[in-house]
Amino acid sequence: MAESEIKLLGAWPSPFVMRARIALNIKSIDYEFHQEKLGSKSQLLLESNPVYKKIPVLIHDQKPICESLIIVQYVDEAWSSGPSILPSDPYDRAIARFWAAYIDDKWFPSLSGLAKAQGEEAKKAAMDQVREGFLLLEEAFGKCSKGKDFFGGDRIGYLDIALGCFLGWLRVSEKMNGVKLLDAAKTPGLAGWADKFCGDDAVKDVMPETDKLTEFAKILFQAKANAPPPAN
Amino acid sequence: MAESEIKLLGAWPSPFVMRARIALNIKSIDYEFHQEKLGSKSQLLLESNPVYKKIPVLIHDQKPICESLIIVQYVDEAWSSGPSILPSDPYDRAIARFWAAYIDDKWFPSLSGLAKAQGEEAKKAAMDQVREGFLLLEEAFGKCSKGKDFFGGDRIGYLDIALGCFLGWLRVSEKMNGVKLLDAAKTPGLAGWADKFCGDDAVKDVMPETDKLTEFAKILFQAKANAPPPAN
Incomplete structure (x- = not known):
């Protein structure tokens, strides 16, 4: 899988975006970080998260995943070969x-x-x-x-x-x-x-x-x- | 594991309690159903869910699990031999x-x-x-x-x-x-x-x-x- 197929829509000051970035770091996944500008929302964000229109959104193979804790769980499950993020028990x-x-x-x-x-x-x-x-x-x-x-x-x-x-x-x-x-x-x-x-x-x-x-x-x-x- | 070690604190009209009951049914798990009375909270509930004091609480081997969707995921993971509740992908x-x-x-x-x-x-x-x-x-x-x-x-x-x-x-x-x-x-x-x-x-x-x-x-x-x- 090409690394460029992983995008994260976010912004550096957001704690919720940071969750996704830490999870990706734990799994050693490279990604494109698309930073949204304060006070505006990109077309990609509006299309990727039509329900909430909020960051973070992880886009993996053109498929968007929204909500920070759901992204963290997704990263843990999709790259199960790396260190576990959730406990095993x-x-x-x-x-x-x-x-x-x-x-x-x-x-x-x-x-x-x-x-x-x-x-x-x-x-x-x-x-x-x-x-x-x-x-x-x-x-x-x-x-x-x-x-x-x-x-x-x-x-x-x-x-x-x-x-x-x-x-x-x-x-x-x-x-x-x-x-x-x-x-x-x-x-x-x-x-x-x-x-x-x-x-x-x-x-x-x-x-x-x-x-x-x-x-x-x-x-x-x-x-x-x-x-x-x-x-x- | 003795079946009597599984208790569900709940009430029949609660949709959130129903989530836990359906999950347990999918996995064919027998459990004791402790119904809380309208307008009061049992000592067992107060001790088992001190943060929210709310039903449902699943008690498995004396260990309480709170919050309905967390219970559903727990049931899916703890009894992984039964049919899956969450999708595999x-x-x-x-x-x-x-x-x-x-x-x-x-x-x-x-x-x-x-x-x-x-x-x-x-x-x-x-x-x-x-x-x-x-x-x-x-x-x-x-x-x-x-x-x-x-x-x-x-x-x-x-x-x-x-x-x-x-x-x-x-x-x-x-x-x-x-x-x-x-x-x-x-x-x-x-x-x-x-x-x-x-x-x-x-x-x-x-x-x-x-x-x-x-x-x-x-x-x-x-x-x-x-x-x-x-x-x-």
């Missing part, structure tokens, strides 16, 4: 899927809510939610990692990717708000894991540098503040 | 996962919104959303079924279960609103599929009879109408 897989869904459905909305929060009270409430989520995830880390470095054991896996992709934006949030959200005193397992995750070979070249991402965040928030209000 | 699996997530994230909220809608205009908007979802799912059915009876091909699979579990509540909605939502004229593939799904051996004994479910719906909606308003 069915129960461990179920637990990894459970926490990955928790991250997307519950925890990430708190982090994203912090960026939108207006006023000190709303910000504090969002920060409390982010930290409460970390306490639950610290417990999950203890159970999943079984004393090893990653949720996936000796190497990064599905749940590492699901949570780790947000570490860049977490650091931006910490920097912009002048607070510590992932606190080594309260969640030592996760704090140590975060450092090891960012240093992993499959991660380090796709994890955005905090200053660069902070600059992007300022442009993004400014663009949103200047946008006209919704129609109703 | 990685791309087909990704597509099945994509539409199952669409059903939960986009389509079901429309159906559930119809039950809550106040006034004719809100009801009409919710019904339009349900029907628009069916048009998309009709297209997905054409692609996934490849001319066969089910999304899964010759037999029911993951996506059949994900959508089919709502057919009982869909019929209740149609009956209570005096409308047709799944219309054979507009979505002939889905209409034919729905009949075959409900008649399937793994489904027919767990799909609630429409009159019984309608009676339950009236009690449920009355209980909600009588509940005190939320604190803020």
Whole structure:
């Protein structure tokens, strides 16, 4: 199979796109990275993901696969010869899927809510939610990692990717708000894991540098503040 | 492994619980069905699903698995000797996962919104959303079924279960609103599929009879109408 038959539609600051890139790195798959421009959507994106019109989209042999966690599972299954991304045991897989869904459905909305929060009270409430989520995830880390470095054991896996992709934006949030959200005193397992995750070979070249991402965040928030209000 | 080591915490009217029951039926697994009472949660449920405190929970060898679609995948992987529930091809699996997530994230909220809608205009908007979802799912059915009876091909699979579990509540909605939502004229593939799904051996004994479910719906909606308003 020609390597050029693999395209990823994405953008460097997106944590969801990063999931797909890390999965492809783990399997040592070369791909064309088509970056979408902020504020516009390419024709290829609109055709490839007509339901959501969102990145990431992986296009493999002209067939599009959408939704970041579905892409990660696809990459794991389509290139099964490389290192496994999901755990091999069915129960461990179920637990990894459970926490990955928790991250997307519950925890990430708190982090994203912090960026939108207006006023000190709303910000504090969002920060409390982010930290409460970390306490639950610290417990999950203890159970999943079984004393090893990653949720996936000796190497990064599905749940590492699901949570780790947000570490860049977490650091931006910490920097912009002048607070510590992932606190080594309260969640030592996760704090140590975060450092090891960012240093992993499959991660380090796709994890955005905090200053660069902070600059992007300022442009993004400014663009949103200047946008006209919704129609109703 | 003793069959008594498999418990399902659920309730007969729940479409999400039905997903787990159909999956267990496909694999011919006997299990203890622990029904939760409306308006209360058992100690076993609170301990087994401390994050969401929701049914269904599958307990296999004392280990709880939560979230209906995760349970279905677990059943498929833990009892791999039985018929497959997910497609074997990685791309087909990704597509099945994509539409199952669409059903939960986009389509079901429309159906559930119809039950809550106040006034004719809100009801009409919710019904339009349900029907628009069916048009998309009709297209997905054409692609996934490849001319066969089910999304899964010759037999029911993951996506059949994900959508089919709502057919009982869909019929209740149609009956209570005096409308047709799944219309054979507009979505002939889905209409034919729905009949075959409900008649399937793994489904027919767990799909609630429409009159019984309608009676339950009236009690449920009355209980909600009588509940005190939320604190803020």
